[in-house]
Amino acid sequence: MEAAWKLKQLVREAALLRASDVHLIPEERGVIVRYRLDGQLIDVEVLTHQLGRKLISHMKFIAGMDIGERRRPQNKRIELQVDDITIFIRLSTFPSALIETLVLRIFPYSKSDNLLELALFPSQVEYLQKLIHSPHGLILICGPTGAGKTTTLYSLLKDRMQHTKENIMTLEDPVERRETGLLQMEINEKAGVTYAAGLRSLLRHDPDLIVIGEIRDEETAEIAVKAAMSGHLVISSLHSSSTSGAVRRMLDLGVDAADLQEVLHGVVAQRLIDLKCSFCTGKCSIHCKKRRNTRRKALYEILMEEELQQVFHYLDTPHASAYPVNNLRKQLRRGIALGFISEKEWMRLGKGAYV
Numbered sequence: 001m002e003a004a005w006k007l008k009q010l011v012r013e014a015a016l017l018r019a020s021d022v023h024l025i026p027e028e029r030g031v032i033v034r035y036r037l038d039g040q041l042i043d044v045e046v047l048t049h050q051l052g053r054k055l056i057s058h059m060k061f062i063a064g065m066d067i068g069e070r071r072r073p074q075n076k077r078i079e080l081q082v083d084d085i086t087i088f089i090r091l092s093t094f095p096s097a098l099i100e101t102l103v104l105r106i107f108p109y110s111k112s113d114n115l116l117e118l119a120l121f122p123s124q125v126e127y128l129q130k131l132i133h134s135p136h137g138l139i140l141i142c143g144p145t146g147a148g149k150t151t152t153l154y155s156l157l158k159d160r161m162q163h164t165k166e167n168i169m170t171l172e173d174p175v176e177r178r179e180t181g182l183l184q185m186e187i188n189e190k191a192g193v194t195y196a197a198g199l200r201s202l203l204r205h206d207p208d209l210i211v212i213g214e215i216r217d218e219e220t221a222e223i224a225v226k227a228a229m230s231g232h233l234v235i236s237s238l239h240s241s242s243t244s245g246a247v248r249r250m251l252d253l254g255v256d257a258a259d260l261q262e263v264l265h266g267v268v269a270q271r272l273i274d275l276k277c278s279f280c281t282g283k284c285s286i287h288c289k290k291r292r293n294t295r296r297k298a299l300y301e302i303l304m305e306e307e308l309q310q311v312f313h314y315l316d317t318p319h320a321s322a323y324p325v326n327n328l329r330k331q332l333r334r335g336i337a338l339g340f341i342s343e344k345e346w347m348r349l350g351k352g353a354y355v
Contacts, residue, residue, distance in 0.1 A: 001056035006051065012082045013044075017289060020146060021105050024052060026098040031055075038274055038295055041145060042286065049099070056093070056102050063091050070100050077174040107150070107177045115155050120297035120335060121275065128268065128303045128323055132156040132235075133163070135263035138228040140215075140250075142240040147270045148175055149237050149299050153211065156235070157182065167210035171198045173213050187213070195220040195237060202229055202289040208250070210237035215300040221253040228263035243303035243327075244311045251315070261312045265269065266304035272296045274337065276342050299335070301327040 006282050010033065014022050024047075026032075033044045040099025047055065060067050061139040063076035074093045079086055088107040093100045115125045140147050154177070157168060161181050172188035173195070183205075185198055195212060196219040202210060215221050215236050230235045240246035246267045250260055274296055279288050289295060303311065335341035 002051065003054040006047075006055055007059060008080070008082055011080055011087055011104070013107065014080065014104075015085070015087055017286065017293070019106065021103055024056060024319045026052060026096055028098075028103060031099075036146075037289055039272070041311045050251070053099055054242050056100055057229070059091055059102060059104075060093065065091070065093065071095055072259060075174065077176065077309050079178075090174060090176055105108070105176075115152075115159060118155060118298050120275075120299055120340060121331065124300045124302065124331075127304065128152075128156060128300065129159060131266040131304065132160050133303075134233055136228065136231050136233050136263075138225060138260075138263045139233070139235045139265055140236045140238050140240075140246050140267045140271065141235070142243070142246045142267065143270040144241065146272070148272050149270055150266070152270060152298065153235065153237070154179065157209075157211070160209070161239075163211075167206055168209045168211070169202050169205060169207040170211035171202065171213055171331065172211075182211075183207075184285050196223055199223045199227065203230075203232075207232060209233045209235070214238070214249075216251070221250055221255050225250075225255050225259050225263055240269070243269045247303075247308075247311050248315065257312065257315070261309070264308065266302065266308065268303075269301040269328065273299055273341055274345050275340055283344055295339075297329055299331045300329075303327075 010022055015037060017037060020036050021036040023034040023036060023041065024031055026049070029046060030049055031047040033040045033047060035044055057067055060074070065074045065076050065079045072095065076091050078089050078091060080089055090105040092103045092105070092160065100189045115128060116346070119125050138158055143149050157179070161168065165253065167183065169183045169185070171185050171187060173191070175184045175186045177183065185193070187193055187195060187198060195214070195216060198214065199220065199312065200223065210227055210232050212224055212234065214237050215224055219308055224234050224236055238246050238249055246269070247260070249262070251257055266324055275294065277284050277288065277292065279291060285318070332341060332346055336343065336346055
């Protein structure tokens, strides 16, 4: 009972603060509880080793993990009811010298799915909507971990579902949150349900729009392109730091350049930026963060139409890697000029390797 109560307390507090992750880290003095708030880790409290073990075992049990297995990492998803709100949580365990560490990635159901509320600049939403309402083709969403790609993807689907009635099917690893109106399949590699195998089965189920959680290998990339060539709209995420880099990544995975050029409708690179705080000038405390309804917004680098075709042209030249797509830098400068973004945020993102 103590572990169940503590779990709900931690998740309730994390959801209130809009934390993205909760970390349980074993140390000599106890199990440290940390929240990731706006990309930064903040220590919250220290649990005893006994309570920490009970809490981790309880979470593994309700998630259907192997409680006795502490030597290898495990990943599962659970849904938790907290104050009449369904919160979707992805659990990840990792063995350590003391006891297992555990991280909870939190996806609150009440989080806004309105694209206009996600984006810093409404003008960028028009381009995103133009992409999601394409009749067919391939759309890639890229960016670093924690950039909000999943939220943007679900928001795009919600936007399309408001206008059309279609068979929308997803392949996810794992299904991070259940959505009404979507047919969601979870990857299970132990059972042979890989992205490639799942996509083959999905194509026989008469889909209109296909969502692939991530393109990881050559086989998945090839099938995704073939699905788009057959008249489906395919959306997927990809590990790449820029839009032009995503095109290069697909080619590195063995996709034929002519086929990719034919089906690729657009590429979106996303970053979350911290907005200037109206309550303080320095680093915000937890109490300050509680008072702010909006702390972060998304900036998008969107590559489509003529600019996208230019990327394919430059990829054939010796200086392909130098092709400048600076939409993110431009958006950052615009945000600074309008007073939304601090110079500190420019140093963190604008001059980094991700932009």
